[in-house]
Amino acid sequence: MSIIEINNFSQNFGDKLLFEDTSFVLNPGEKIGLTGVNGAGKSTLLKIIMGQVLLDKGTFYKNPRYRIEYLDQHAEVKGEDSIKEYLCGAYKPLFDAEKKLNKINEQLATETNNDKLERLLNQSGDLFEYLTANNFYAIDSEIEKVCAGLGITAFGLDTPVKNLSGGQRAKVMLAKLLLESPDVMVLDEPTNFLDINHIEWLTKFINSSPKAFIIVSHDSHFLNNVVTHICDVDNNKINRYVGNYEECMATKEARRIQHEKNYEQQQREIKKLEDYIARNKARASTANMPHSRERMLNRMDIINPPSEQIKPTFSFKYKDFAGNLVLKVENLVVGYNNDPLLKPISFEVENGDRVAITGFNGIGKSTLLKTIIGELDKISGTVTIAKNIVIGYYQQETDFQLFEGTPLNYVSNFYPKLTEKDIRASLNRSGLNSVHCRKQIKQLSGGEQSKIKICILTLKACNLLILDEPTNHLDVFAIDRLREAIAEFKGTVIFVSHSKPFIKDVATKIIDLEKL
Incomplete structure (x- = not known):
């Protein structure tokens, strides 16, 4: 018997249709990866499963014998x-x-x-x-x-x-959920704050567990190693596939190609029928002949056109820099309140380098980046940035819940001279449509909020990008485009990422803080 069944349901979020006459099922022991582009409705589906959102239409069944728990990384932890x-x-x-x-x-x-x-x-x-x-x-x-x-x-x-x-805090909340060991664990972006070694440990934990899992993650490598099924949210439907991530995406692509062929073939057939009807109705001698073709056309099960998703086209503006040495760090000690996080660090970054900073969570990667850009004071040592270097910084954590306004308002705060039309165009290039632009920023998904931060970065001409976990919350399409944008950028890039494939594809040099 299944644990969860949601049948023939439809759901709106505000004025946006998320799901239309679709279904979802979870059986004991299944490890389901829930995929889809940012804003497709994955978080809403999780809230429906957890009973936090009522269905607009459809039936919902949850087996009372099974306990379901949800990892909410944004929940407050109070007390001492x-x-x-x-x-x-x-x-x-x-x-x-x-x-x-x-x-x-x-x-x-x-x-x-x-x-x-x-x-x-x-x-x-x-x-x-x-x-x-x-x-x-x-x-x-x-x-x-x-x-x-x-x-x-x-x-x-x-x-x-x-x-x-x-x-x-997110890691501690994940640990508590794993220790509770409920019958079903619902994990929303569990790898966002995990380093490579910890992702590998979590992978082994999930694979060895007999429990059922529902996992939302944009880390395709992680999903590929843990899931038994994929439920992909696309065009207001939930499409269920059997297999790991790569197998399911290959099946999805084959279905997409076949759907396009079927749609195009039907459109050609419809056009022929409509032309025949129009020609013969125009002549009095053949006016009765089109009736059978009209009935055929009316009985036809119309295939919906292929869905068109807004895909970002990130592009970073480059400011000329003629030198070779971009950054020199000598015996740098970073930390808080004169309490060092790391041993003294020394390294150099040359023009055109793509440098990945790695190490376990909490070792001080973000602290190092903030110290380099001057947001935090160093304890000792020196940071020398070449003259004429302009830094573009992507911050990992931004509390959008405190901001009252739309993406248009938010970008305008950084670039007040830009017209609303220019801001809309920039947000659109970052994968956000006019509906996103009008919404309160706090109502957007984590991935949509991340695209706003990238949008702001693309508007500044710079020659050194410093990116702190830029792939967090982004969907697969956005991560691919970010990878391409970095490759096309003529300047230097220093970044922190827990994604092994992203590091492999982007980095030309790795600084492992655990080995310094």
Whole structure:
């Protein structure tokens, strides 16, 4: 029996149609990758599955025997709990049972009534069996194993959760969900804040788990290694494929080509019928002949035209630079409040280099970039940037929830001299249509918000791009175009990315902070 069934449903988000007469099903043990371009409706589907959004039309069934939990990376974590205390919350029913067991054991020490004593002994035995069966006495080792796998151990299990960065908090929330081990785990962009080693650990964890997963990710390499099915959101439909990501996308492409052929063939047939009807209706002697062709045309099951997705065309403006050495870093120590994150770093970047900065999450990659551009003060050492270098910086974390306004307003804040027409054209080249431009920025998907940040970057002529996790939230089409735009850029690029394929395709030099 299936765990989730959503049948023949339609759904709008505001005035935008997301789904029309389509269906979704999840069966036990399936690992489904939910794919589609930014804004296709993936997040809305997850909210429907979690009961946060009601269906506009259709039927929804969730098997009550199965527990479903959702990784919401944007949820607030309140309170003073340390990481260890927060993760222990994954085992709350077990800790509650232990408290009950301890209380019963205290009663056993003073109880003299034989009947009550026997009842307490039975309760104590049942609770002990429950705790043992659920591996209660190995909780510490389970927490340590997951924390090591996701790189949480590096920033200390005694650290208060409220003191963590957004990326660190997302990793801790993922760890808690994995420790809770519900029947279905819904993961929305789980690799966004994971480094390569931690993605590999998560891949092994998912592959070895008998549980069902629904995974939204634009990391095609990760999806290819974990999914058993793909549900692709395209043209208001959910198309289900069996196999890994590459196999499913190959099937999708074959279907797309066949659909285009069928559509074009039908359009030619329709044109012939319409021409025949028009010619014969014009002559009195043949006016009755077209009736059969009209009936044929009316009975025809019309094939919808192939969907046209807005694909970005990123292009970075280049400002001339004639020198060779772009950046020189000597014995640089970075950190916060004179507390170093790294040993002293020294390296050089030459004109035209594509430099990937790698290392585990929390090691200091973003801190290094912010120190290079002067956003953070260095603890010691020197950063020498060549004269006439103009930097274009892509920041990993931007809190759009605090901004009241549309993408047009947001871009205008950076470039007040641009006309609305020019801003619309720039946003459109970044993959955002007129509907996106009119929406409140906080209502857009993470990928659409990322395209706004890239749009701002494309409007500035520069010769050094510094990009902090630029592929986060972007769909496959946008990542491909970003890769091409970087290749076409005549300047120098320094970037941080957790995507192994992106690093392989883009980088000409790698600086691994773990090996310095």
